[in-house]
Amino acid sequence: MAMREIRSALITNNPVTQQILGICSALAVSTSVATALTMSMALTAVLCTSNVIISSIRHHIPPSIRLIVQITIIASLVIVTDQILQAYAFELSRQLSIFVGLIVTNCLVLGRAEAFASRNPVGPSAIDGLANALGYSLILLLVGTVREVLGQGTWFAMTVFPLASNGGWFEPIGLMTLAPSAYFVIGFLIWAIRSKRRDLVERTGYGLRREELSDD
Amino acid sequence: MQERKYQSPGFLARSNDDPAKVFGVAISVALTCSLLVSGATAYLRPVQEANLAAEREARMAAMVDAVPGLRDIIAESGADGLETRMVDLSTGQFVPGAETAGFDYDAAASSEDIATTIPGDRDLARLRTRPSQIPVNIVEKDGELLLVVLPMRGRGYQSVISAVMALESDLTTVAALRILEQAETAGLGARIETPEWQASWVGKQVAGTDGTIMIDVVRGGASTSFEVDGISGATVTSQGVANMVRYWLGDHGFGPFIERLRAEGG
Structure with missing residues (x-):
């Protein structure tokens, strides 16, 4: 069960490419693989613990205040994670700057809390959190790899393509270090996945019928 | 639970x-x-404060390294080469016997008895208050001033920028500018931290021969020795750094101190 969950969240139900969640942080922190990895670990920690905590008190969260209870728990976990990073991974926390704090607004975390953890037992919720966090991490690391290799000629700060400015041949693509390129890379990923797996293409949900389209 | x-x-x-x-x-x-x-x-x-202190120290050390030959001068003149002394900003005099270790800028700028309110029309750096006494670093050799390192603060686009500027013995040539702390927009304003931009300050003149502060950050194409190129896409932050430098070198900042050093022949 666990393996199937995880495999499904990696490709067929990937939170980024299929559910299109957590996009804004994906573009902000994927300029290099190192920041993408730290962000992935921070998000995995937050998503798993928030799913476990929310699932374990799910019978006692009054529906009228459920969102605010969930977001309070998530925000507290994020602050603690941020504090730990600032204490023990200072350089990386500098590079991630405000984006760790923005995990709070990452729709993936609240989305999983609301859609899964608030209705299911602790065990499956933990697996759901882990699976979705891994799916997010996979995309983040892929995007980070593409952007760092093409934008800076390095991978984890190790030289892949020697730069022209250092006597090599590679002219880095400046666009790759800018935020929009993350959208391009994610867009290409989605296109690649969906042209390989036709069953993942969404049907048009709420399109107007032909007769509704005519003006007169 | x-x-x-x-x-x-x-x-x-x-x-x-x-x-x-x-x-x-x-x-x-x-x-x-x-x-x-x-x-x-x-x-x-x-643990976090220790990290911050270590970072400040590392940047101070980087600034010392950025000035050619400064390490050698400090090594030659002994461990006290980089001397820290408290300056009273309004008189420009050193404060004898003042404790400089553990000086806390923020505490000093917000405490009622040692802070000075900056008049609104002169508050280029948009700080509202500043400490009335601030420690500066001085490098001397055989009683002759080689370098003075002035701490600075100023508001950028979304954060308070903290920096140090080193002036050569003529007190107008920039030996180095180092941004110590900032939280500007990543990728735009935060580029004031890049070595390239900080290096573009080196050798610039801060004041004309009559002592008026001339240094400024301009948009594209700095042409005179008083002009530094701004960072494209970060006009407010670049201008914030310029205003910070202009405030702290001006009459309400280190102006009287610089004037006194110059009058006393360094």
Whole structure:
């Protein structure tokens, strides 16, 4: 069960490419693989613990205040994670700057809390959190790899393509270090996945019928 | 989960629509979360502060390295080469016997007895107050001034920028500018931290021959020795750095101090 969950969240139900969640942080922190990895670990920690905590008190969260209870728990976990990073991974926390704090607004975390953890037992919720966090991490690391290799000629700060400015041949693509390129890379990923797996293409949900389209 | 311990057994059995339960759950979640957050913050504060202090020190050291030959001068003139002395900004005099170790700029700028209010029309750096006394670093050799290092603060686009500027013995040539702390927009304003931009300040003249502050950050194509190229896409931050430098070198900043050093022949 666990393996199937995880495999499904990696490709067929990937939170980024299929559910299109957590996009804004994906573009902000994927300029290099190192920041993408730290962000992935921070998000995995937050998503798993928030799913476990929310699932374990799910019978006692009054529906009228459920969102605010969930977001309070998530925000507290994020602050603690941020504090730990600032204490023990200072350089990386500098590079991630405000984006760790923005995990709070990452729709993936609240989305999983609301859609899964608030209705299911602790065990499956933990697996759901882990699976979705891994799916997010996979995309983040892929995007980070593409952007760092093409934008800076390095991978984890190790030289892949020697730069022209250092006597090599590679002219880095400046666009790759800018935020929009993350959208391009994610867009290409989605296109690649969906042209390989036709069953993942969404049907048009709420399109107007032909007769509704005519003006007169 | 934790509230189970603190509530009477009957509480959890209540309906989730019961107002008492709604309030009870809200309060216990809020309490547990605030305990968790404040506990973590208080426990980790010392480690974080040590990190910040180490970073400040490393940047100070980087600034010393940035000035060619400065390391050798300091090594030659002994360990006290980089001397720290307290300056009274309004008189420009050194304050004899003042304690400089552990000087806390923020505390000094906000305390009522040692802070000075900056008049609105002169508050280029938009700081509102500043300490009336600030420690500066001085490098001397055989009683002759080689370099003076002035700390600076100023508001950028979204954060207070902290920097140090080193002036050569003529007191107008920039030996180095180092941004010590900033939280500007990543990728745009934060580029004031790049070595390339900081290096573009080196060798610039801060004041004309009559002593008026001339240095400024301009948009594209710095042409005179008083002009530094701004960072494209970060006009407000670049201008913030320029205003910071202009304020601190001006009459209300280190102006009187620089004037006195010059009058006394360095």
